[in-house]
Amino acid sequence: MKLPFINKPTLILDEKRCRNNIQNVADRAKNAGCILRPHFKTHQSLEIAEWIRSAGVTGITVSSTSMANYFASGGWNDITIAFPFFRAQLNDLKKLEKTCKLRLFVNETADLEYLNQNLVNPFDFVIEIDPGFGRSGVDHQNYEQMNALIHTSEILEKCSFHGFYIHDGRSYQAKGANQIKKVISTSISVLKSLKNKYPQASVSLGDTPSSSVLEPEDLEGMDELTPGNFVFYDWMQVQIGSCSLDDVALFIVLPVAQRFENQKRAMLHGGAVHLSKDFIFENEIQNFGQQVSFSLSDIVADEGSFITALSQEHGTLSGVTHKTGDDLVWICPIHSCLTANLHDHYRATDGRKIEKRILS
């Protein structure tokens, strides 16, 4: 390991682990007969995108037109914008369609007509299905709306119906492969029955836990997987059972600013603006970041030692049992997507800078 001089919160990315995660999920998708169309919101890096391209990926998923634009600048030309279309996106889409084949999430027939009228090139549209999670898309039982959308697309020249998509965030509440399977089986049933009803449709599943643990037989009938977080994973995914700590590829190194040996506590230079305020509960205590010990290629969790409070730039590390004499603390982030979003680069373990996009 060749780290730079660290005097502020610094993201460390283990390229080998990251590439392993990419290959593992690519293999899982292939074995299940699915296309992997990963969500790039997690890493937001053209360089990491190339690692994913090396694993055979050609089509990608993003969550905004500005993110699409960033990746288009890196030569990606088959982009799904996995966010409900709204009309203020139009100007961005008109630029994007010059170099990219676009796949859009559309919920209203009037919007299909609007896009057909205002875009120049053909585009695909996807019906996002809400399986009962209550976020976005068309309710899984609202066949009237699905029929209307598909029927409208058939009479519009530029618009092709591609299929259905579900991101079922409920799998992030699961613990262990069996619970993940159980939670996600509802969404898989919904997609299967939609495929029976609309045989021309492709069906796509979006969450990281499913893509990480479901077996080919569980995924039978699925056409596409679009997870994002799997490139890095994080402490939340370790708790869910999507991965082990040995798979986590992203850590944040924080300088120790003050030690309270008697109270097994330390004050870290690392706050909400470096980690995000996402947390999980650990025995009813908030965990904003799990301490780990890092030596050579071995990483172990320092059980019971985690960040229990965050101000803007202060992090309170509680339960510290050893190594408080160190100047730096390694933290496994709770939610790597949000932590990565707060930084403008990663450091590889060889000290090299890996650029990323900032500010979504």
Next chain:
Amino acid sequence: MKLPFINKPTLILDEKRCRNNIQNVADRAKNAGCILRPHFKTHQSLEIAEWIRSAGVTGITVSSTSMANYFASGGWNDITIAFPFFRAQLNDLKKLEKTCKLRLFVNETADLEYLNQNLVNPFDFVIEIDPGFGRSGVDHQNYEQMNALIHTSEILEKCSFHGFYIHDGRSYQAKGANQIKKVISTSISVLKSLKNKYPQASVSLGDTPSSSVLEPEDLEGMDELTPGNFVFYDWMQVQIGSCSLDDVALFIVLPVAQRFENQKRAMLHGGAVHLSKDFIFENEIQNFGQQVSFSLSDIVADEGSFITALSQEHGTLSGVTHKTGDDLVWICPIHSCLTANLHDHYRATDGRKIEKRILS
């Protein structure tokens, strides 16, 4: 109001309200005989800093050496770094001391000696007092440590003891002026008794609720106020009672991406990467952002309508009772410091861009 075309989450800053907040707290400090040395972590903008300079402020407070460096580049030369000193800061401090008078938070006598040896110019140091909040600093009863620090500073040529500082985050749990007074009275008592013990010491109080509601008689004996959030305020401060909604100067405008009229719900383009995941509870439901209606200079809260769930870029607005036909929704942020941190500029209500620093 002259807003730009908005197709993504956009911060709107009301300059008039912001300047009023600055003047109000400057007047309060003056009436209480205190110096106002505001914390600049909230706005992180050289332009807003000039508005504060116009109110007579010359010394400022920041939370990192990089933030100090940013404001030093704008001509600020009397800077308190309100974060426990740690040795990896040294190189940054050596650059800063070339143009700035520095005031540092130091907890260890060895660190005073280290600074005395390694810095070129004289510097002030402050003892941060932990009044029982459990974040950083020296415990309010640890006189042995205070004596050691003050004694050490007396024999070191470059190092001058300035005084004591308390940021009591417990006032953020209060509701109403009376509770704020009650909560903060403990910290004020601690500072007063320290001043009795060490008459040469200046004493400083750091939280926004106190600076916003305490009367001169409550602040008797205090020498300095260092609040940060008061320039913008936010929905949390409205709930605490530090201000009214009419004082809030920062809003975020989010495009509506999907409407669910039957369920009084809308999906907004605005997620954790635009708002931060800070929330307050509203009748046991998480509120990540309060909807307001904005017309001319009138802003009213849309009672019961707030963001109840956030993904990375999706925000679920629940309880929507009207105006869902609008393409844009105005949100009063829960915690303006963290929301502002996620953006690289503000828009004034006349459409003008106000630059700010990004990534702490």
